[in-house]
Amino acid sequence: MPELSLESLPETITRNLSRNLCVCYDVPRQEVIECILQGASTWEEVSDKTYACQGSGCCERQVKRLVEQINELKAQNSSD
Numbered sequence: 001m002p003e004l005s006l007e008s009l010p011e012t013i014t015r016n017l018s019r020n021l022c023v024c025y026d027v028p029r030q031e032v033i034e035c036i037l038q039g040a041s042t043w044e045e046v047s048d049k050t051y052a053c054q055g056s057g058c059c060e061r062q063v064k065r066l067v068e069q070i071n072e073l074k075a076q077n078s079s080d
């Protein structure tokens with residue numbers, strides 16, 4: 001079964017890919033999404049790998065939301 005890829009994600013997730021999701025550490029939304037696609041399953045893991053959320057933590061909710069959404073899609077994908 002095909003792995004979930006950036007291209008297969010819904011537009012609601014992939015819009016503004018090149019914009020910084022974490023402005024404190026200049027981490028683009030794409031980097032966060034790719035990190036989750038590559039296996040990060042918690043926002044803490046994403047933060048360790050990308051430095052997102054390590055400023056004042058103001059992007060934590062957005063990262064958590066992406067982790068939830070993408071992991072849900074992964075689970076659906078693997079049960080198809």
Ligand code: FES
Nearest residue numbers: 022023024055057
């Ligand atoms: S925007 Fe990511 S920690 Fe502030």
